[in-house]
Amino acid sequence: MWSIIIAITATLLIIILDGKILWQKRKQNKKEFWVFVILLSIGFTLWIAYGLDYQLPTPLDLIKVILEPLSKKILNF
DSSP: OHHHHHHHHHHHHHIIIIIHHHHHTTTTOHHHHHHHHHHHHHHHHHHHHHHTTOOOOOHHHHHHHHHHHHHHHHHHO
């Protein structure tokens, strides 16, 4: 529970401090603004999932799923 409250507080603090500057210059820096929004959203979502003890797969699991069949074909060749 505390992890979620801290995540919300930290995210709001980041939005207030950095988002305000980016929002004022959003017409000049559209890409930077949207990268900020997307990365902050991903980070917030992962932090909430971690706070709720949700089991997330690691990126290595995806690499294993992709490369395991390929390695079997190469080794059997």
